[in-house]
Amino acid sequence: MEKILTKNIETENSHRISVYMESGGYEAWKKVLKEMSPEEVTDIVKESGLRGRGGAGFPAGLKWSFVPKVDKPKYLVCNADESEPGTFKDRLLLEKDPHMMLEGIVIASYAIKANTAFVYIRGEFANQTVLLLEAIQEMKEKGLLGKNILSSGYDLEILVTRGAGAYICGEETALLTSLEGKRGYPKIKPPFPAVEGYLRSPTIVNNVETLCCVPHIINNGTDWFKSIGTEKSSGPKLYCVSGHVRNPGVFELPMGVPLKELIFDHAGGILHNRKLKAVIPGGSSTPVLTESEIDINMDFDSVAAAGSMLGSAGIIVMDENTDMVDACYNLSKFYAHETCGQCTPCREGVPWMKTILGRITNGKGRNRDINLLLDICKSIEKRTICPFGDAAVAPVKSYIEKFREEFDYYIEHKKSMIQKNVKSLDAVN
Amino acid sequence: MPLIKINDREYEVKPGAQLLQTALDNGIEVxxxxxxxxxxxxxxxxxxxxxxxxxxGLQISCNVTIGELPEERKIDGKYDMVINTESEEVKDSRSRVLELLLLNHPIDCPVCDQAGECLLQDYSFEHGSAHSRFTEEKRVNPKKQLGPEVWIYPNRCILCSRCVRFCEEIVGDPQLMVRNRGYSSIIDVRDNQPLDNKLSGNTADICPVGSLVSNDFLHKTRVWNLVEEDTICMDCSVGCNLIVGVSKEKIQRIKPRLNKEVNDYWMCDDGRIGYHAADELERLQSPLIKEGDGFRPVSWTEVFDFIADKTVANGKLSPDKIEIIGSAYGTNEENYLLKKIADGLSLPEGNRSLYPGEMEGDAIIFKSGFRISPDKTPNRRGALDMLGLKNSGLADSLAAKIVYLLQGGVHDLMTESVNEILKKSEFLIVQSAYLSDEAKLADVVLPGTFHYEKNGTMTNDRNRVQRVRGVVQTPIGVKEDWEVIAEFGGALGIKNMSYESVDDITDEIAVRVNEYEGITVEKVGSLGSDLNREKESVQEIAP
Structure with a gap:
């Protein structure tokens, strides 16, 4: 496939506005300002079938159209708080092509009639923040941002806010409370951010990759966009492949590429020629797939049909040497550390699961622990303010369901079932 | 009007009504x-x-607003919402939440002040399990005094954030916060500064569990030993509605009582601990007559004979030589009887006054509008109305006068100038609960009551008449102030001074005093009644 979102990343100084503009950058923005009304922009994005790339896959244009016609300021927020384990696609875009994202931001802001846009960037992205601030400065110098942009009468400011290290602030309502300068707690819905978000004004939160698609849709039209990917998941997608593969990295391919092709062709297959054991398809919060379940296409609906989620397309590959109990404990440690503590089930239940899993890996598991873990999952699932509870439950539930014998073995024998395949390791060394 | 169905019963509700409150208002426990x-x-x-x-799935009912559905979308053709609060799934959900809330709870009910009125206890009993599946180590944090009125026992905390929201939304001073994240979250003070706002005690009231507890009530008694009585606060002119918990004939704690027109759900800390003002006072238990440098205790008969002898006997009574001083701490009934005496004796207009005088200062107004008045007397408005006065304060001179002074409350207000004025009186009668500075100057002291012993009505500074109920008994030998005044009037030969109960006086006021017309005991009820007075035409006493 011809590269769209990553077309410039190999070019030297691809983060500079000159390089971006040489390759046709900001033509979409100029076109929008000259020829299009905000409603037209929203309609085109709606028509293109662009779905949010942050994880939930909500249609972006539809989200924009929820902004009510009220006499309040409107805000666009770019969610650059990429912190889902196994996901590193937005970082690449921020680093190599910040202007593509910025062009998406200005077009989206125009579409929802916002005069202020925010980039909420992950605190750990220190270098990327510097590049981003420079890029915004470059835009201003070219007159593409600020007051009365290109004499169109439209004003827009882009402000950059850095996160302070909390995973939960990637959740859109928590991101907004954090943006407001408060403790990063998710908010109860309704009201939804599109109606009452930042400072109780209509706010649209979009992922970096989602916004990066927007200029291309404007430039090439909806038919072109729909020709890429599947009928219900259109457009290009960045897949992050990590774990036990020979060639990990970010791969730009159409929506709906077969998972096997991704792992075995693009990512070079399993390291040391070992057997594949399990794959997390969409970041750590999505249910794991076993070796027999990976014959699927990577689009929102196909992955959902297989009982998991495309999520952020953070694909984590695990080989036959992986101790699934330990892997499960590892993830549960992450979620127990990152729960914000606002609502009861998540604050109490998630750390409880971690403690039990820790006990099992310490050889102190009890027979009833497995059923207890599954029951705690039930106490958390769908009972929390935000999707974090479901995310924390997904690994535990799916690991136990799909690798139950490993958990039972651990409890009975007080050690892991996995005998590390030392031989193949030796062969490499 | 939206029509909803909760557990097979229909209710008509206002559009925009909040579901949880609607259920609670209709007696459905959620x-x-x-x-x-x-x-x-x-x-x-x-x-x-x-x-x-x-x-x-399930919805949190606190965040559901009831609206009207278009005709074609109505459920069963007529309902705007159909709710089940008792389905198996709902019950299962409650027991799951309870299990999680109790994971780290120390279950120290035997030493917890909240026990007996604790929502964790109540709901566990109804929806919880007797066994815990949690076998790990519990999270432990030490108890801590957050401020003068409030302690925190973090192990009992369920992090509902009521206290944090209270400080932000009602006080307007976010002194409390959630510290740390997730499992380590803990309620704490901000910047190590104490929780010392004037409303801090309310945080202990609204804590649904035993995490925030009152310093004043700490380990005093079990709540099931308390007899709770309704009355109003008498520590400033706002008149917050109260529930007073009494046991062993003593006030053990004071909590606010909901009155949207006056104090909402709240009260201030001054009022909450104000009852301690009477703790150290040595109560008078019989009338006193001055003898040399000291006082001689006498019986009620003797004291009224003595007063009659000094005043009405031998035609000593000349109306312009008598001064009657009412009290802004006294009830409407007490002050009304004093006016009745003054009228019976045909005192000139200027021979009635009100003590103590005006109190200067600014009201403290909190973010929610809750107010603490600078006037620390509870009934200046009502006393002025009853005595038919415009202003309070002593006459400049009481020289050569027979003076009656009702003290009516516990205070220490006597200034040099008051001292001078009172000293010059020829014959001074003071009615007081204790030997106050004013009483020390008197020729005759009549024992009176302390404010939580009083019965009657008071009018707050926004012209609302509210009932005062005696929550504790008067000590042996002490009568209620209104009874003493009635007998005092009788001793002076005033007619119609005998009443069965204080309510008779309230009802008499409702006939005799212009703006109080119709404000009977029944009308006042438990939440009070506004005066028949144009609000704008009234000059407010407190700003």
Whole structure:
């Protein structure tokens, strides 16, 4: 496939506005300002079938159209708080092509009639923040941002806010409370951010990759966009492949590429020629797939049909040497550390699961622990303010369901079932 | 009007009504912790989940607003919402939330002040399990005094954030916060500064569990030993409505009582601990007559004979030589009887006055509008109305006069100038609960009552007449102030001074005093009644 979102990343100084503009950058923005009304922009994005790339896959244009016609300021927020384990696609875009994202931001802001846009960037992205601030400065110098942009009468400011290290602030309502300068707690819905978000004004939160698609849709039209990917998941997608593969990295391919092709062709297959054991398809919060379940296409609906989620397309590959109990404990440690503590089930239940899993890996598991873990999952699932509870439950539930014998073995024998395949390791060394 | 169905019963509700409150108002119990009608919606405890037809899963009822559906979308052709608060799924959800809330709870009910009125106890009993599946080590944090009125026992905390929201939304001073994240979250003071705002005690009241507890009530008694009585606060002119908990004939704690017109759900700390003002006072238990440098205790008969002898006997009574001083701490009834005496004796207009004089200062007004008045007397408005006066304060001179002074409350207000004025009186009668500075100057002291012993009505500074109920008994030998005044009047030969109860006087006021017309005991009720007075035409006493 011809590269769209990553077309410039190999070019030297691809983060500079000159390089971006040489390759046709900001033509979409100029076109929008000259020829299009905000409603037209929203309609085109709606028509293109662009779905949010942050994880939930909500249609972006539809989200924009929820902004009510009220006499309040409107805000666009770019969610650059990429912190889902196994996901590193937005970082690449921020680093190599910040202007593509910025062009998406200005077009989206125009579409929802916002005069202020925010980039909420992950605190750990220190270098990327510097590049981003420079890029915004470059835009201003070219007159593409600020007051009365290109004499169109439209004003827009882009402000950059850095996160302070909390995973939960990637959740859109928590991101907004954090943006407001408060403790990063998710908010109860309704009201939804599109109606009452930042400072109780209509706010649209979009992922970096989602916004990066927007200029291309404007430039090439909806038919072109729909020709890429599947009928219900259109457009290009960045897949992050990590774990036990020979060639990990970010791969730009159409929506709906077969998972096997991704792992075995693009990512070079399993390291040391070992057997594949399990794959997390969409970041750590999505249910794991076993070796027999990976014959699927990577689009929102196909992955959902297989009982998991495309999520952020953070694909984590695990080989036959992986101790699934330990892997499960590892993830549960992450979620127990990152729960914000606002609502009861998540604050109490998630750390409880971690403690039990820790006990099992310490050889102190009890027979009833497995059923207890599954029951705690039930106490958390769908009972929390935000999707974090479901995310924390997904690994535990799916690991136990799909690798139950490993958990039972651990409890009975007080050690892991996995005998590390030392031989193949030796062969490499 | 939307029509809804909760558990097979129909209810008509106002559009925009909030589901949880609607259920509670209709007597349907929906367990909840973080929801408080006086605070914003947090939705964090997850206890109030209910099933709503057409909505996926369970919904937290505190965040559901009831609206009207278009005709074609009505459920069963007529309902705007159909709710089940008792389905198996709802019950299962409650017991799951309870299990999680109790994981780290120390279950130290035997030493917890909240026991007996604890929502964790109540709901566990109804929805919880007797056994815990939690076998790990519990999270432990030490108890700590957050401020003068409040302690925190963090191990009992369920992080409902009511206290945090209270400080932000009602006080307007976010002194409390959630410290740390997730499992380590803990309620704490901000910047190590004490929780010392004037409303801090309310945080202990609204804590649904035993985490925030009152310093004043700490380990005093079990709540089931308390007899609770309704009255109003007498520590400033606002007149907050109260519930007073009494045991062993002593006040053990004071909590606010909901009155949207006066204090909402709240009260200030001054009022909460104000009852201690009487703790150290040595109560008078019989009338006293001055003898040499000291006083001689006498019987009630003797003292009224003595007063009659000094005043009405031998035609000594000349109306312009008598001064009657009412009290802004006294009830309407007490002051009304004094006016009745003054009228009976045909005192000139200027021979009635009100003590103490005006109190200067600014009101403290909090973010929610809750107010603490600078006037620390509870009934200046009512006393002025009863005595037919415009202003309070002593006459400049009481020289050569027979003076009666009702003290009516516990205070220490006597200034040099008051001292000078009172000293010059020829014959001074002071009615007081204790040997106050004013009483020390008197020729005759009549024992009176302390404010939580009083019965009657008071009028707050916004012209609302409210009932005062004696929550504790007067000591042996002491009569209520209104009884003493009535007998005093009788001793002076005033007619119609005998009453069966204080309520008779209230009802007499409702006939005799212009603006109080119709404000009978029944009308005043438990929440009070506004005066028949144009609000704008009234000059407010406190700013």
């Amino acid at each position: 367990p909840h912790y973080c929801y408080h009608p006086g605070l914003s919606i947090a939705g964090n405890c997850r206890m109030c989940c209910v099933e709503i037809e057409g909505m996926p």
